[in-house]
Amino acid sequence: MSIDTALSPTPRSTVRRLRDRARTDRSELFDVLDGSLVCHLAIVLGGAPIVLPTGFGRVGNILYLHGSTGSMSMRAALEQDVSISVTLLDGLVYARSVMHFSMNYRSAVIHGRCRKVEGDEKIVGLRAIVEHLAPGSWDYAREPNKRELAATVVLAIDLTEASVKARTGGPGDDDADIERGGVWAGVLPLQQHWGDPVHSSDLERAYEVPEHVQQRITMR
Amino acid sequence: MSIDTALSPTPRSTVRRLRDRARTDRSELFDVLDGSLVCHLAIVLGGAPIVLPTGFGRVGNILYLHGSTGSMSMRAALEQDVSISVTLLDGLVYARSVMHFSMNYRSAVIHGRCRKVEGDEKIVGLRAIVEHLAPGSWDYAREPNKRELAATVVLAIDLTEASVKARTGGPGDDDADIERGGVWAGVLPLQQHWGDPVHSSDLERAYEVPEHVQQRITMR
Numbered sequence: 001m002s003i004d005t006a007l008s009p010t011p012r013s014t015v016r017r018l019r020d021r022a023r024t025d026r027s028e029l030f031d032v033l034d035g036s037l038v039c040h041l042a043i044v045l046g047g048a049p050i051v052l053p054t055g056f057g058r059v060g061n062i063l064y065l066h067g068s069t070g071s072m073s074m075r076a077a078l079e080q081d082v083s084i085s086v087t088l089l090d091g092l093v094y095a096r097s098v099m100h101f102s103m104n105y106r107s108a109v110i111h112g113r114c115r116k117v118e119g120d121e122k123i124v125g126l127r128a129i130v131e132h133l134a135p136g137s138w139d140y141a142r143e144p145n146k147r148e149l150a151a152t153v154v155l156a157i158d159l160t161e162a163s164v165k166a167r168t169g170g171p172g173d174d175d176a177d178i179e180r181g182g183v184w185a186g187v188l189p190l191q192q193h194w195g196d197p198v199h200s201s202d203l204e205r206a207y208e209v210p211e212h213v214q215q216r217i218t219m220r
Numbered sequence: 221m222s223i224d225t226a227l228s229p230t231p232r233s234t235v236r237r238l239r240d241r242a243r244t245d246r247s248e249l250f251d252v253l254d255g256s257l258v259c260h261l262a263i264v265l266g267g268a269p270i271v272l273p274t275g276f277g278r279v280g281n282i283l284y285l286h287g288s289t290g291s292m293s294m295r296a297a298l299e300q301d302v303s304i305s306v307t308l309l310d311g312l313v314y315a316r317s318v319m320h321f322s323m324n325y326r327s328a329v330i331h332g333r334c335r336k337v338e339g340d341e342k343i344v345g346l347r348a349i350v351e352h353l354a355p356g357s358w359d360y361a362r363e364p365n366k367r368e369l370a371a372t373v374v375l376a377i378d379l380t381e382a383s384v385k386a387r388t389g390g391p392g393d394d395d396a397d398i399e400r401g402g403v404w405a406g407v408l409p410l411q412q413h414w415g416d417p418v419h420s421s422d423l424e425r426a427y428e429v430p431e432h433v434q435q436r437i438t439m440r
Contacts (some may be wrong), residue, residue: 012270014239023239037312038408040305042271049269050232050299051262053327082267085260091415092257094433097362098350099372101259107273130318134408142317142397152319165309170274170336170420175360181424188354189415196312200405207404213314216408 013163023164032108036086038066043076057128064125065155084110095171096183106166125154136212233383252328256306263296277348284345285375290365304330316392316403326386334375345374358434
């Protein structure tokens with residue numbers, strides 16, 4: 001499948017506020033998604049929106065979600081348009097005036113209709129979700145059995161209709177506040193780190209942490 | 221105002237999936253909110269949900285949001301019920317089978333109707349939002365002027381209708397997988413840290429980082 005390298009905005013995926021923060025390259029959407037572990041899925045139930053955190057995976061221009069077959073949100077997500085947002089917080093922006101305090105972030109908002117995935121693509125989707133959460137784990141841990149697969153719904157959503165925003169850099173203070181001086185301004189970066197692995201209490205013997213987990217920690 | 225110490229579930233704020241993860245104490249809702257810098261606000265526009273990241277503040281049982289007076293999402297949030305979700309990711313759970321991989325997290329989902337805040341409460345709300353983002357900054361930086369206040373909408377939502385979920389601990393593997401052995405399982409903790417402050421390039425002289433910012437960093 002060929003994918004437009006540029007995001008193709010529709011009315012609802014067009015950034016209206018702070019347009020200078022809009023990013024238009026599809027690779028930036030992928031970067032935001034690939035750097036986030038959790039997305040927030042919004043559906044409408046009984047006329048009101050509900051937003052829930054959930055894991056996800058990506059293969060090319062398709063985002064995969066999963067849940068229990070009994071999940072109300074998974075069922076609702078199949079019957080209507082949904083919106084999915086992912087946000088990476090990079091730092092806090094301290095300004096000279098309170099109304100210019102801000103955050104440095106990268107965020108994506110996706111709109112579209114989910115489809116239910118079956119057969120081979122169901123495995124592709126589950127693999128993408130597990131590998132997104134814990135790279136190297138799909139081939140290391142036991143694969144899903146028939147019972148587990150039957151109890152799980154996998155949904156796919158096309159990443160065509162999406163917007164990306166990002167803020168970087170220091171505060172955008174008013175000239176008068178800059179000239180007046182006397183106030184510190186700058187950015188406090190926010191970073192995520194992996195802690196030391198905690199062995200499961202029910203391990204049958206003392207294990208070395210496997211290489212795919214060790215690799216992830218050394219990237220911290 | 222007296223606040224129930226227990227969360228009072230309505231049908232839509234009752235945890236249906238994985239009920240053993242439901243938390244029922246209001247203090248746990250407050251802890252999740254106070255530990256998060258960004259929330260995800262879901263509204264309905266043109267029949268479809270939209271979810272957007274935004275900052276927030278809390279005073280007692282009230283959550284405050286703000287935005288530009290021109291913001292479509294702020295206007296929409298006043299005309300309908302909204303949902304707001306906050307998620308703290310504490311670690312990744314590596315299991316012996318791929319379908320038991322999970323995340324340790326604390327999350328809150330809020331439902332309700334926003335009201336527009338004016339006068340003294342508008343300042344209370346803005347102060348809460350700024351102090352939530354950057355403690356100690358409201359009294360340090362320049363306060364809002366009339367023009368800035370006129371360009372800003374502050375919304376309040378009652379935290380009465382909310383659910384809280386949390387997962388902690390190691391994997392919940394099947395007995396057969398535990399007995400079979402041969403696979404490492406455990407938790408990889410995820411931690412957030414503050415980086416070193418980056419001075420704004422337009423500072424008029426070399427500043428010491430002020431004490432309220434320095435305090436925050438030493439808590440890392």
